[in-house]
Amino acid sequence: MTRLDEMRRPERGKLLPVLFYLTIGLLLWGMHLTLVYAAHTAICALAASPLAATITLAAVTVAIALPLVLILFCQRAFARLLGISEGITEPRIYDRISFFLNLLSLAGILWSGLAVAVLSSCAPGR
């Protein structure tokens, strides 16, 4: 319950950290998609080495999935790092939204990783 008194004090929360906290997983997912798509295209076009492509893509997937897993498990610490504290209204709601978004992002990243595992790199779209 917000009290009227609080309306007289300046805001403690900042928009950018809140948005960052909510969307960290999605940002990592977007970074992952951009990196694997660009790396695969570039390596196949320039180096034509399927093996190099596959190794790079697997490495990128691991390098992005691990921090996300870490954030999933140490969520409160991450929130404190961003200054999202008891000072803002209903902080637990942000926690929960962030948690599920991170979970969905992880699924997205792992699915891309599955594609790397099953499909050959640099093969034509058939």
Add this chain to the structure above:
Amino acid sequence: MRRGAGRVVLLSIASALSGCSGVQSALSPSGVEALRIDPLFWTATGVSVAVTLMVVVLMALALYGPLRWRSWLGGDRVIIGGGVVLPIVVLTGLFIYGLFVMQAGAVRSAREGEATVTIIGKLWWWEVVYQGPDGEEIVSANELRLPAGRPVRLRLESDNVIHSFWAPQIAGKLDMIPGRTNEVVVEATAPGISRGQCAEYCGGAHALMAFYVVAMAPDEYDAWLAREAGPAPEPLTEGEARGRQVFLENGCGGCHQVRGTEARGRIGPDLTHVGSRMSLAAGMMPNDVDAFARWIVENQHIKPENKMPPFRQFGEEELTALAAYLDSLE
């Protein structure tokens, strides 16, 4: 009957097929790739039906179910179970299945060494160039012949706008994009006839850009290819000879090629063996004398905006002779 018996057989098969709905159906696969996609399609359809039914039943329960059931439905756990866990499990399964089907296709298309056919999308017809046994080019149009049971590499190109080559019974579609060559390996599993059509909107007469796929027994195919490589047959009757004269005198050779004559145009379809094809005008008309005559005069009505002008100047006699000549080019 000197007109090839093969054509009569083909025509009768075609007419039988035109009564049957499956000739362009993705649900009646007769090629290796289409057969591989088919079970994936039915699996996904099954899952889709199940999910839809589940949602409908839950909706009905939420609306009219007993209070106990409704209060069980009205919580976060149902949302997490049904909206997060269930989709992740089901989609992972479908996705992996899809990846394996894709990988099989990609591996197959990466293989080298099969006979090659280059198909070039035109406005609005298909140029089909077979690679002969010695690597020579055998130009044809608007029909793809395949040796059953033998993989064939299709090279898909365009020198104008984007088209998409789709013979649903044989394989999924693949686009023809200017500046690129897309390749796919197809294999018909048994002799038979099916139909395909341009699937990417290519302006004007996009709807009227079809073709037939004729899968033949491999030895028949080899014999056919050898015939196809040869020049056009000489006219046998006076009418046909007159037709050839009309053809050559009226500049038809500016756009069309009839190998064995001085007609060397490559703008329109190659007509060397046009009489042996299953259809005229890229799958639009039956292949007979009347159709030739109609096409020459009324082609802008039959396929509006196509690049061939209507030839209205011919008298009755000239037109008949010309049609007869073209029909004789087997």
Add this chain to the structure above:
Amino acid sequence: MAKFKELPNKLPRPPGELQELERAWKIPGGFRLISAVNNQVIGILYVGAAFLFFILAGILGLIMRTQLAVPENDLVGQDFYNQIFTVHGTTMMFLFAVPVVEALGVMLLPQMLAARDLPFPRLSAFAIWAYIVGGLVFFSTVFYDLAPKGGWFMYPPLTLKEYSPGDNADFWLLGIGFIEISAIAGAIEIIVGTLRTRPPGMSLTRMPIFAWAMLIFAAMIMIAFPAVILATMLLEIERSFGWPFFTAERGGDPLLWQHLFWFFGHPEVYIIFLPAAGLVSMIVPTMARHPLVGYRLIVVALIGTGFFSFGLWVHHMFTTGIPSLSLGFFSAASMAVAIPSGIQVFSWIATIASSKERFRITTPSLFVLGFLFIFTVGGVTGVMVALVPIDFQVHDTYFVVAHFHYVLIGGMVFPLFATFYYWIPAFSRNMLSERLGRWVFWLMFIGFNVTFFPMHMAGLLGMPRRVRTYPDGLGWNALNMVSTVGSYILAAGVALFVIDLFLRFRPTIDKSVDDPWKAGTLEWLPTGAYSTRSIPFVTSRDPLWDQPNLAREVEEGRHFLPGAPTGGRETIVTSPVDARPQYIIRMPGPGWSQLVAAVFMAAAFLLLTIKAVAIALVCAVISIGACIFWGWKLDHGPGKGEVDIGAGIKLPTYMAGPKSHAWWAMVVLMLVASSLYIAYVFSYLYLWIVSPEVWAPRGSPDLPGAGWPIGTAFLVIAGTIAMALTRPMLPIPGRREPAVPPLIALAAGCLVAAFLAELWGHLSTGLRPAENSYGAMVYMASVLNFQLVFACFILAAFAIARYLTGRLDRERRVTYENAALLYYYAAAQMLFGLVLVHGFPRLAG
């Protein structure tokens, strides 16, 4: 005024306060109504115009269905058919679907947030008039054979001059490009409005779901639309001047268009769907008389969809032959986007189930339930087409036509009709007829399924899309006939709705039906032209349910800002996360400048289409003049001091710096500009990957010497320093500082000089834009810079004029800040461009 530190304020309201409020917000009468800017007025106009386009494009759909009823039909000619299917798709997407949800945002958001209006009322009015004029002219091309016929996706090479001579395609490129600009203007408005004009106490965690949806909608427009704006610019430039972006022989690639178009085009689907889902999330709790179950999960779904939808664009390109692993990535993302939709469907089911009594079956609920079914079917077929091998078969067939009509009509039109039946009481003297409403629903529901379900089968039996006709004997005849019959049933439902509208809809601002559904959110508070009498203090998500006396208190003026203390239009600006009051924004009232600007801007674009360049330029100048006149009246300055808004809170009536709404809007605009530029950088690198052989130094003249970019960079940095130095030089109010105008002029001059130097450097090497795609891309960077340099130049001149007339000083500095922010962005973009254009070929070559 006596101080009362609690809310509701128990003291009697001063006499004349309400009259003052009414006077400030008075809606102009008679023909002057077109100068109005109140969100309710222009909102109704906006929704009405969008609905008109729905009817018009729907009629085109009926013509198409009639043509396809029987095989080998000759009712509609080939060329006309190609025009109408293009216009049907284009109109439905660009002139109906996006505008109508944006319109609902303009109309409903301020009411849901109990704001008196959106923060930039004239900007909304501008966007709406530009859209109406541009849209009507665009649609009318179908009547005189000038309509585009390249499909709504306009793939080159088909849409290049060679294959599409005539002005038809230009109407699409310039007309739709222009309307996208209007959509972006609306998006800026919605972002700032949602984040900054919420009522005190409505933290992000208490925002109505529709506000969340609109916030994400607007953010998505901000990222997605610039990609298609860049694409239309490239295509129009190639058509007009032959710069080969899409021509393969000269190093271009037709697939570049597809990447850019679908980077916009796929999010577009969710841009349309999310607000509709937001509306459903508002209606379901009301009909269940129970708060939304899974509010947080729905926010998860909305945000997740917003992001994932940008990772799917290649799934429109599964059959273009790009590498299979790339397809795999985008197939994975297409799977990921299915989950948020699942979350929402289950949240709605859970909310329905939670109803203490039974879920009320009203016309809006019927449309919501119909939506749930249809959208589920569209969703599962969406998963099917996301599986690459299945897409190989069904792509570009009627299966896909069925799929996306299930998603779009089911996902957006059904919620829209629910919305009409649900919210019209808030804007009309009467509710719509519940009896007719049932008929409308059942006709539409049955008609819809009869029309579109058979299309799944037709597609699987091999029927491709966008065909004017089809031969007999392929097994498609019966399916097509059924579809056509269904389309007439669907149309009958829509027609019945229009009749209902004529019979019962009587627009009004202050005599609307009071809260007929007993809903919980603020748009059901009693309203006048000023929105609510006072702005409530919000402590929960469903304030009207949790604070039973709220409506009466608000109407008696016992909450915040019960009057018009500055004597004009104003609303409270609150902080973005927890909505604590920060200042009072003073907003403009009715006016003509935004109308003139919109009409002449539309005229300029449309005249360019028919190559009437001289008149087009005149119109553009008039439009810019009107904008300057409009801007001149803003930035009031702090003259009115602080005002008391109630509960002992005093707020300033002017704000400059990072807290001000102008600053926020400029930041959003910069994000739009950077999206455009990122799309350009992608295009540059993409064409290099495709055709490295035309790149300098191998395939094109050597780059200009290193002195050129270094000199240009020096100019840009010098200008930036001049601009930054101006800030501390601004005089305190009433004083003069003669150095200000020359400094601003110097900054502007440096930018212009830098732009010219870059251009001259490339021209001097002999590089020409029409030669190959490399040259085209190099000069395209300058085209994009030109837009910014031009805007900065105007803003700088404007700031100087404000200074010279005594309207710019240390306090009253928003004009300067806007110019400076855009300037810094322009400088950053130009510097980055120098690195890319001069550095990349040296590195890669």
